[in-house]
Structures are given as C-alpha cells and as structure tokens.
Amino acid sequence: MGDCIYCGRPAGLLRKFHPECKERYENTWNTMIYKAKSSALGLSQMDNLENELRNLAKQGYVPEHKIREAIVSGWEEAVQHFLEDGQLDKQEEEKLLKFIQYFGLSQYELDKNGMYTRLVQAAVLRDVLEGKVPQRLTVAGTLPFNFQKNESLVWVFKSVKYYEQRTRREYVGASQGVSIRIARGVYYRVGGFKGYPIEKVEKVHVDTGMLAITTKHIYFHGSVKSFRIPYSKIVSFTPYSDGFGINKDAASAKPQIFETGDGWFVYNLVVNLARGDFN
Ligand SMILES: [Zn+2]
Incomplete structure (x- = not known):
C-alpha cells in the first residue's frame, strides 16, 4: 500500500x-x-x-x-x-x-x-506610438547590415522565414483597414492576431535569415537574398498571427511575407514606424 x-x-x-x-x-x-x-x-x-x-x-x-x-x-x-x-x-x-x-x-x-521579452516589446511599441525612438535593444556582436547614419535600429529577429506570395491577390489583410498613408497610431491588441497564420497564404519559401527593423527601413539578410526596403515604398501591411506581409509600390512587385513567429509585435512595430514620424 x-x-x-x-x-x-x-x-x-x-x-x-x-x-x-x-x-x-x-x-x-x-x-x-x-x-x-x-x-x-x-x-x-x-x-x-x-x-x-x-x-x-x-x-x-x-x-x-x-x-x-x-x-x-x-x-x-x-x-x-x-x-x-x-x-x-x-x-x-x-x-x-x-x-x-x-x-x-x-x-x-x-x-x-518569453514574457520578459514581451514586456520589453510592449514598451518598444509604446515608445514608437509616442513618436520616440526606442533604445531598448542591445545587440551582441556585429550585424550583417549596412545601416545608414540617420536611422536607428529598433529590433532584430533571427531565423525569420522569408516568403514571396505566388499570386498577387486583393489584399487579404485589407479587412483590418490598414493603409499606412492615412493610419495614425494604429495599435492592434494581442487578441487580434489569433487565427490568421501565414501558412494559409499561397507562397514560396525563398530564404531564412535575419530581419532588422530600423526607423527607416526593413532589412533582410539570408543566404540567398539580402535586401532593404524603405517604408516609403510600402503601400500596405498585412497582419498574420506569426508574422506580417508587405505590398510594395510597383505594380510588378510580389507580396513579401516575413515569418517572425509573432505577428502582434512586428506588425504593430512596422506599421507605426512607417507612419512618417521617423522618416
Ligand atoms: Zn492524501
């Protein structure tokens, strides 16, 4: 017994x-x-x-x-x-x-x-929404990016999957009403990101690498592709539960999608950095 x-x-x-x-x-x-x-x-x-x-x-x-x-x-x-x-x-x-x-x-x-990181991320978002440049990130080692003098690094994501959308559809995320040209201080709650994963989008996995978000650009560095996109060239952002998508200005441009693992933070971050206050 x-x-x-x-x-x-x-x-x-x-x-x-x-x-x-x-x-x-x-x-x-x-x-x-x-x-x-x-x-x-x-x-x-x-x-x-x-x-x-x-x-x-x-x-x-x-x-x-x-x-x-x-x-x-x-x-x-x-x-x-x-x-x-x-x-x-x-x-x-x-x-x-x-x-x-x-x-x-x-x-x-x-x-x-991951809750401590979430707290820091929430503080970073508050800075950005208040028009301040966040200074809460310390990077160990050097980054593979050539940043410009007049921009500040805000966040870095590692092991980000980069996709290109196969067909250019009408913007799926348009239901959220996001257009950076008119949006002012957009903020979506954590709960708003449940249930819209990237996997549902018809897409091609192009590369995996590092994504850096600065006050002026989105940088990607992978083994196959490296590029920099200024916010001024982005027409719209699409929120996903595990990342975000962008549509560029050119009619020929394919929608680009970044899977960071968490859409809430990165989407709120890029949308608000793109608003114009930092450019
Ligand atoms: Zn007992």
Missing part, C-alpha cells in the same frame, strides 16, 4: 494519492498564482505576499520551493493581462518592474516563457 504523495498518509491499494488531496493541491496552486498575479497587477500589497503564499502552500501540500515559481507565474499572468486589455501604459510597466525588484526576480526566470 502506497502513501499519498500529498498528505503522506496511506492512500489505499494501488493508489498514489487521495483524490481530495490532489484537488486541494491544485486549488491551492491556482490560488497562489492568483494572489501573486493580483499583487503584480498592483491590486494587493507585495509585502505580505510571500507569507501568504507560504501559509497557503503548507495547507495545500505545495512544496516550499514552488513559492517562487508561483510568484513568477503570477507576474507572467499580470503581463498577459495588461497586454490583452490594450496597450501597456507607463504605470502598468512600472508596477511590473516594481514587482520584479521587490522579489529579486531575474530576467532568466521571467523569460522562460
């Missing part, structure tokens, strides 16, 4: 746990994350959180080493919450940073699911 992995008392023949203990553990764990989340959102005090989580953990069979994990998960959920309800504003960013400092959380811990 085995002992219950939660309470340690005999669990009965061929059983590893009491169902009610498992339930208690899961409820406790969810409550812990919820408490951490509301604290990261600034809805409850931070100074008592650790104590509260410790007490909960004891009662709900959650091992003590999981307390930190609950704090990190709560922070991640808070980031998600702020992003889903719209653009991340300065106060929201400050709340999230205060929480990081208070609990001494590392970038490594916070970025295991």
Whole structure:
C-alpha cells in the first residue's frame, strides 16, 4: 500500500494519492498564482505576499520551493493581462518592474516563457506610438547590415522565414483597414492576431535569415537574398498571427511575407514606424 504523495498518509491499494488531496493541491496552486498575479497587477500589497503564499502552500501540500515559481507565474499572468486589455501604459510597466525588484526576480526566470521579452516589446511599441525612438535593444556582436547614419535600429529577429506570395491577390489583410498613408497610431491588441497564420497564404519559401527593423527601413539578410526596403515604398501591411506581409509600390512587385513567429509585435512595430514620424 502506497502513501499519498500529498498528505503522506496511506492512500489505499494501488493508489498514489487521495483524490481530495490532489484537488486541494491544485486549488491551492491556482490560488497562489492568483494572489501573486493580483499583487503584480498592483491590486494587493507585495509585502505580505510571500507569507501568504507560504501559509497557503503548507495547507495545500505545495512544496516550499514552488513559492517562487508561483510568484513568477503570477507576474507572467499580470503581463498577459495588461497586454490583452490594450496597450501597456507607463504605470502598468512600472508596477511590473516594481514587482520584479521587490522579489529579486531575474530576467532568466521571467523569460522562460518569453514574457520578459514581451514586456520589453510592449514598451518598444509604446515608445514608437509616442513618436520616440526606442533604445531598448542591445545587440551582441556585429550585424550583417549596412545601416545608414540617420536611422536607428529598433529590433532584430533571427531565423525569420522569408516568403514571396505566388499570386498577387486583393489584399487579404485589407479587412483590418490598414493603409499606412492615412493610419495614425494604429495599435492592434494581442487578441487580434489569433487565427490568421501565414501558412494559409499561397507562397514560396525563398530564404531564412535575419530581419532588422530600423526607423527607416526593413532589412533582410539570408543566404540567398539580402535586401532593404524603405517604408516609403510600402503601400500596405498585412497582419498574420506569426508574422506580417508587405505590398510594395510597383505594380510588378510580389507580396513579401516575413515569418517572425509573432505577428502582434512586428506588425504593430512596422506599421507605426512607417507612419512618417521617423522618416
Ligand atoms: Zn492524501
């Protein structure tokens, strides 16, 4: 007869746990994350959180080493919450940073699911929407691009798949009403990018390489193709859940598509950089 992995008392023949203990553990764990989340959102005090989580953990069979994990998960959920309800504003960013400092959380811990990167990206988008040149990217090593003196690098994506669309159709993304000539401070929420993947487009995979976004151009560098496109030559952008597409000025130009893995950030970034304030 085995002992219950939660309470340690005999669990009965061929059983590893009491169902009610498992339930208690899961409820406790969810409550812990919820408490951490509301604290990261600034809805409850931070100074008592650790104590509260410790007490909960004891009662709900959650091992003590999981307390930190609950704090990190709560922070991640808070980031998600702020992003889903719209653009991340300065106060929201400050709340999230205060929480990081208070609990001494590392970038490594916070970025295991990419949420720290998302927070930086949201801050970059806010800069751009406010007409500021973002200075939040540090690049290790040299990049294969020949940037111009009067432009600033905003972001770099690695291992980006570059496609050309087979046939020039009427713009699929036009339903979003995006035209850079008239758009002012366009911002699409995270939720708006669900369900429009690049794979649905009829396309040819041309190359895979690095994509750099600057205040004036989109740069691509692959093993076969390298090019630079000024925003002024782009007529429209198409949002995808995993990247973005562009249509250039020339009638003969094929639609070009870049798969970065995340459409929300890159699409909002290029659309707003192209608005004109930075050119
Ligand atoms: Zn038990």
